[in-house]
Amino acid sequence: MNLSNRKFIVGLIFLVVGILFIARLFTIQVLNDKYKLDSDSNVLREITQYPARGLIYDRKGELLVYNEAAYDLMLIPKQVKAVDTTALCSLLGIEIEEFREKFSKAKKYSRYKASTFLKEISSISYANIQEQLFRYPGFFVQTRTLRKYPRNSAAHILGYIGEVNQKTVEENSYYKSGDYIGKSGLEYSYEDLLRGTRGVKRVLVDVHNREKGSYLDGDSDTMAVTGTIIRTTLDIVLQEYGELLMQNKKGSIVAIEPKTGEILALVSAPSYDPNMLVGRAVKKNYPILSKDTLNPLFNRATMAAYPPGSTFKTIQALIGMQDGVITENSGFTCIRSMVGCHPHPSARDVSESIKMSCNPYYTQLFKRIIQQGKAKSIYKDSEIGLGIWAKQVQKFGLGQTLTTDFPGVKSGVIPGVNFYNRWYGEGRWAFSTIRSLDIGQGEILVVPLQMANLAAIMSNRGYYYTPHFIKHIDKTDQIPEKFTVKNFVGIDKQYFTPIVNGMERVVNESGGTARRARLKNIVVCGKTGTAQNPHGEDHSIFIASAPKDDPKIAIAVYVENAGFGGTWAAPIASLMMEQYLTDSISTKNIRKEKRILEANLLNVKAKK
Amino acid sequence: MRDYKSIFSNIDWTIILLYLSLVFIGWINIYAAVYNEDHHSIFDITQRYGKQLMWIGLALLIAFAILLMDSQFFTAFAIPIYGLVLLSLLGVLVFGVKINGATSWFQFGSIKIQPSEFAKFATSLALAKYLSAIDINMKDIKTKVMAAIIIGLPAVFILLQNDTGSTLVYAAFIFVLYREGLSGNILLFGILAIIVFVLTLIFGPIAIILTATFTYIVIYTISKYHLKTMLIATSIFSILVYLLFHYKLNETIIYYGIGGSLFFLIAYLITKKEMKDKGVHYMSVLIFVLTCSFIFSIDFAFNKVLKEHQRTRITVLLGEEDKLIEQIEDLKVKRDTEGISKEEKQEYRDNIGEKRYSLRELRQGNGWNIKQSLIAIGSGGFTGKGFLEGTQTKFNFVPEQSTDFIFCTIGEEWGFIGTFVLMLIYIALFLRLLFLAERQRSIFSRVYGYAVASILFFHFLINIGMTIGLAPVIGIPLPFISYGGSSLWSFTILLFIFIKLDSERLLVLR
Numbered sequence A: 001m002n003l004s005n006r007k008f009i010v011g012l013i014f015l016v017v018g019i020l021f022i023a024r025l026f027t028i029q030v031l032n033d034k035y036k037l038d039s040d041s042n043v044l045r046e047i048t049q050y051p052a053r054g055l056i057y058d059r060k061g062e063l064l065v066y067n068e069a070a071y072d073l074m075l076i077p078k079q080v081k082a083v084d085t086t087a088l089c090s091l092l093g094i095e096i097e098e099f100r101e102k103f104s105k106a107k108k109y110s111r112y113k114a115s116t117f118l119k120e121i122s123s124i125s126y127a128n129i130q131e132q133l134f135r136y137p138g139f140f141v142q143t144r145t146l147r148k149y150p151r152n153s154a155a156h157i158l159g160y161i162g163e164v165n166q167k168t169v170e171e172n173s174y175y176k177s178g179d180y181i182g183k184s185g186l187e188y189s190y191e192d193l194l195r196g197t198r199g200v201k202r203v204l205v206d207v208h209n210r211e212k213g214s215y216l217d218g219d220s221d222t223m224a225v226t227g228t229i230i231r232t233t234l235d236i237v238l239q240e241y242g243e244l245l246m247q248n249k250k251g252s253i254v255a256i257e258p259k260t261g262e263i264l265a266l267v268s269a270p271s272y273d274p275n276m277l278v279g280r281a282v283k284k285n286y287p288i289l290s291k292d293t294l295n296p297l298f299n300r301a302t303m304a305a306y307p308p309g310s311t312f313k314t315i316q317a318l319i320g321m322q323d324g325v326i327t328e329n330s331g332f333t334c335i336r337s338m339v340g341c342h343p344h345p346s347a348r349d350v351s352e353s354i355k356m357s358c359n360p361y362y363t364q365l366f367k368r369i370i371q372q373g374k375a376k377s378i379y380k381d382s383e384i385g386l387g388i389w390a391k392q393v394q395k396f397g398l399g400q401t402l403t404t405d406f407p408g409v410k411s412g413v414i415p416g417v418n419f420y421n422r423w424y425g426e427g428r429w430a431f432s433t434i435r436s437l438d439i440g441q442g443e444i445l446v447v448p449l450q451m452a453n454l455a456a457i458m459s460n461r462g463y464y465y466t467p468h469f470i471k472h473i474d475k476t477d478q479i480p481e482k483f484t485v486k487n488f489v490g491i492d493k494q495y496f497t498p499i500v501n502g503m504e505r506v507v508n509e510s511g512g513t514a515r516r517a518r519l520k521n522i523v524v525c526g527k528t529g530t531a532q533n534p535h536g537e538d539h540s541i542f543i544a545s546a547p548k549d550d551p552k553i554a555i556a557v558y559v560e561n562a563g564f565g566g567t568w569a570a571p572i573a574s575l576m577m578e579q580y581l582t583d584s585i586s587t588k589n590i591r592k593e594k595r596i597l598e599a600n601l602l603n604v605k606a607k608k
Numbered sequence B: 001m002r003d004y005k006s007i008f009s010n011i012d013w014t015i016i017l018l019y020l021s022l023v024f025i026g027w028i029n030i031y032a033a034v035y036n037e038d039h040h041s042i043f044d045i046t047q048r049y050g051k052q053l054m055w056i057g058l059a060l061l062i063a064f065a066i067l068l069m070d071s072q073f074f075t076a077f078a079i080p081i082y083g084l085v086l087l088s089l090l091g092v093l094v095f096g097v098k099i100n101g102a103t104s105w106f107q108f109g110s111i112k113i114q115p116s117e118f119a120k121f122a123t124s125l126a127l128a129k130y131l132s133a134i135d136i137n138m139k140d141i142k143t144k145v146m147a148a149i150i151i152g153l154p155a156v157f158i159l160l161q162n163d164t165g166s167t168l169v170y171a172a173f174i175f176v177l178y179r180e181g182l183s184g185n186i187l188l189f190g191i192l193a194i195i196v197f198v199l200t201l202i203f204g205p206i207a208i209i210l211t212a213t214f215t216y217i218v219i220y221t222i223s224k225y226h227l228k229t230m231l232i233a234t235s236i237f238s239i240l241v242y243l244l245f246h247y248k249l250n251e252t253i254i255y256y257g258i259g260g261s262l263f264f265l266i267a268y269l270i271t272k273k274e275m276k277d278k279g280v281h282y283m284s285v286l287i288f289v290l291t292c293s294f295i296f297s298i299d300f301a302f303n304k305v306l307k308e309h310q311r312t313r314i315t316v317l318l319g320e321e322d323k324l325i326e327q328i329e330d331l332k333v334k335r336d337t338e339g340i341s342k343e344e345k346q347e348y349r350d351n352i353g354e355k356r357y358s359l360r361e362l363r364q365g366n367g368w369n370i371k372q373s374l375i376a377i378g379s380g381g382f383t384g385k386g387f388l389e390g391t392q393t394k395f396n397f398v399p400e401q402s403t404d405f406i407f408c409t410i411g412e413e414w415g416f417i418g419t420f421v422l423m424l425i426y427i428a429l430f431l432r433l434l435f436l437a438e439r440q441r442s443i444f445s446r447v448y449g450y451a452v453a454s455i456l457f458f459h460f461l462i463n464i465g466m467t468i469g470l471a472p473v474i475g476i477p478l479p480f481i482s483y484g485g486s487s488l489w490s491f492t493i494l495l496f497i498f499i500k501l502d503s504e505r506l507l508v509l510r
């Protein structure tokens, strides 16, 4: 047998298979139309199932944020067949120009991926469009939700959501272009909880834009998981009352429950209606708000740094006693040549110094704190003294960012050794250079949140819980651990007694600086302050807590350009405390309330 | 004597041209298959198309290097290369990483190497070396056994890696052995074995038993002299099936295994006796009766013994989807009829659940893939949808678009014109390789040439067969076209060693 002939057999097999394949290909590609039809009805559409964002409640269960359905018209450019543009435009109620612009924008984004063509169609036009949509392959409607704020308040706290930016899309795989994300406030802090989990529904759509059923029988679909409900520490009634009191004023109010660190109210004035920054309205309203000279988008309560003024004397006295440079019975003469003061008898002890808020008393005390004779050179001595002092002050949560659950909180400034070395040069400054720190002026800066926390520290006699907004996270029974830890400020509890007593006398004794903050049957402890303002009228400051022996609320009030602390800040604080503690305003205080409500301090600029 | 000029003047440029055109077709279709709008440059090396270009560049370097080598090297080192590859095949079982269920990759940092790809040319070299020895005769049983071992060892190792597709390729050597003198019957069996194997994967064990039976009858009627051989061979098929499904061992298969064996035993006993005195006709009738009764028993088992989803697997390719949907709708109507008992209602409900499960299995499993692949290719029509215009592949209906199912993209975007041209290129390549193999003076070169042609043909057969619904879904690359460095390089090495051997054919003394 000639084996060489076998090449024909092998060659024949190869050839037969090749011809068989060609025949088969000819059948399925040319003779048979079925596959062409299948392919047309085989357009896969991914419909994102947007989860409802988590609801937000106040501490008493009042609803603060909920969701409302919105409809977006989506577009996949590749699937668009010849379209009657005019008809479509009139259906959508847009100009042809706008249509073309949007279409090319979508095409630029992607030819194969869906992008939003028209946002937030009204429910009425949604019904119309839905009916006509089969005429327009490539277009479909996507349901989404919008945030709604039934109380029209607490805008700064709640924050707003907006479309995710490109950077986030690139960094976080969860987000896709066009998704919404918390941009500020609690919407930002609790984004991970509130957003829920997106689901995807895959449906097959034919050339006529009709759904032909779910892809893989729905097995590849994922369900959207609704965002987690969170309850905040906010008391919305108190918040709204605070916003009311601060109308026509610039400044802020922060109220904290001292025993827990829960923020009861955080008012920044002027504010805005949170519903202004929802959905399509953002485009119109955001520029208006950001151009407003009163800066309503700026959260003064957490971001505006002011000097603490005389409220800082409470800390100075505590450090003085802790360092042993004074006792609670130490008195200093009111030497007005040393630093300005108002007429009053000299303070005979710490408590009286707080009550009278005597400036020379604190200049002399501060000198003892800074210059403790630990080095021969007064420069070196001051440096050592200031270094220790700055560390002590920082323990009060000042000069550092409180690690709260709120974005954008500023740290303020507690100037230390490095600060002055940079400023004046090492060994070139001593007590006399930095003495304006004594009464909370000069380079020292705090934000109102820190001041409210200071009020809480005083009422707790030596510790604080980091102020926070989270009260309860749905389906869990705990809040982050950092909010349940007592932070001690490093001052023995006994030293707080004369301070708190002094603060009581500030409000309740004749000759106290904040008589306007008195409440019937409730012992209020407070301390006034005035922040020097080189640009205009001084800022009015008041910190307080009540009741004295069982503190339920600690508060800080800043009113910009309102002058002395006792005049405006103190009555506002007392009204807030009364509202919170008694759920009402006594008839006796109605006049006080009226005075506040009627006051317009927005245009006070010039120094008297 | 071996200057560059002589090397390149003796090269078969037809083959090179066919090779280059396939590589180029592969590259642009990979681009279309995994086209990423954000990286639209075909040279973007973060994408598969950019990477493939790098693999192609390296493949050309390898090809060039092979052409510069001395062809004596391959004859001299055939056995050591083979040994080395066997070692690496064993090594990958121990040190390899698992991808898609197969432990067939070595990973060095970000580079992955698949030794089974390189086993193809090594086995070809070893077989060529063995069969070109002076005292070899294909008629000897020793030669057959040795050849079977050379081919079988790598095949078994690859099977152990759980890579069925690559294992199957070793069946291609049957053509080589046939050319070197193996009995034509065995080639016939080989072809039947492939058909049976394929049908088994598609239809399950029933089909193979049926096929085996009919094969038996056919062969018997053709040649009554080899009855015994036929019987043994058909029995081996049954056992083969049993082994194939061994890992899915269930009662049904054992049932068929035993039933089938019994059948053949009876058939053998009867025919053995009949052979001596009576004629062929009588026995054929008997076998026919037995076969029919056997089919009935299979049918009975199929509908009563098999579970719903097992039935589904068998009927995947038979257009059962619409039937199932119809049945579900039917059952739904029955379920919702007034006045049926609670038990009946529950029964209908269970039934619907079962059918739904089958439907899902049908849609998600290989049935779905084949269907989508067919739609992609079929919807290409005569002229295709155009470059980058394929919707089936763009919207991810087709799996493994750039590797095993790359032919879908070609079919969808280039239409019948494209697939026809591709078929012609492949057929031309195979026939040219056969022609070149036949003109060799040395047996070594001829055997190797046949091996190259057979291996490439086999890949072509299974891959294209799969995408057009003529073969089951077996993951195996389309030579020179599918994405992937390992496969491209291994095919390049395979081919270029032969080109080198061919270019020096005149130097070999007869």
Ligand SMILES: [Zn+2]
Binding pocket: A334, A335, A341, A342, A344, A357, A358, A359, A360, A361
């Ligand atoms: Zn004084």
